[in-house]
Amino acid sequence: MNSYIDFVPANLINEAFGNLMPYGMIAERYNINKGTLIGIFHRTAELVEPVFQAIRESIKNNPVVHGDETPWSVDGKRAYTWLFAAEKVRLYLFRNTRAASVPKEVFPDSDLLDLVLVTDRYGGYNSLPVQHQYCFVHLLWDLVNLEVDFPDDPLSKSPVDDRRLLRRK
Structure with missing residues (x-):
């Protein structure tokens, strides 16, 4: 039993x-x-x-960490699931806020300049003392937007031929 x-x-x-x-x-x-x-x-x-x-x-202690947050509802109130993912480990946090205090909770140290944090450019990560890298797919979306905003400019053409890679879900 x-x-x-x-x-x-x-x-x-x-x-x-x-x-x-x-x-x-x-x-x-x-x-x-x-x-x-x-x-x-x-x-x-x-x-x-x-x-x-x-x-x-x-x-x-990982050289590269991906950070992301997504909203969800808890008892009808907005909350957030935060993910910090490295090669072999994932940290999930469930918080009532999307504020910069959450990434600071994970990375409170004043000197993490050896760490690369990959994000979608949400400003809540910007104050962290880490190296920042933007998510490749978000950068690709920016290229597509350039092509939409400047259709006659040959420099705005996306280098990605396969549009399926650029689809947002």
Whole structure:
């Protein structure tokens, strides 16, 4: 029976954060008190905190990190999922803000000039003491926009022949 019970917190966490199921619905489905559910989430967070900190340190120690953020809704309110991705590690943060405070939370050190941060040019990353690289696809989109804005200028023609590479999803 214990082996089954060990999986219950993982299932509850998956329901809440993987399937975005409301806490009340999870509590009802698993026949547990909503306060107990939140207690399980908090206890699990305490247990995995060292792993989270190790991932955060690993991100900072990579030569190239990609950063991106995307909005989503939590209880009808706008929130953001932030991703910081390196070759072998990913750090996801869920915050109520798109402010520069989030990337500063990940990269608080004053000297990270050896790190290259690849982003879509969102200004929230600009104050970080890192080398900045813009996402290649965003730069390609800029080339297409030049061609649209200056159709008669031969210098504005995109060097990319395959327009499927430039499609926004």
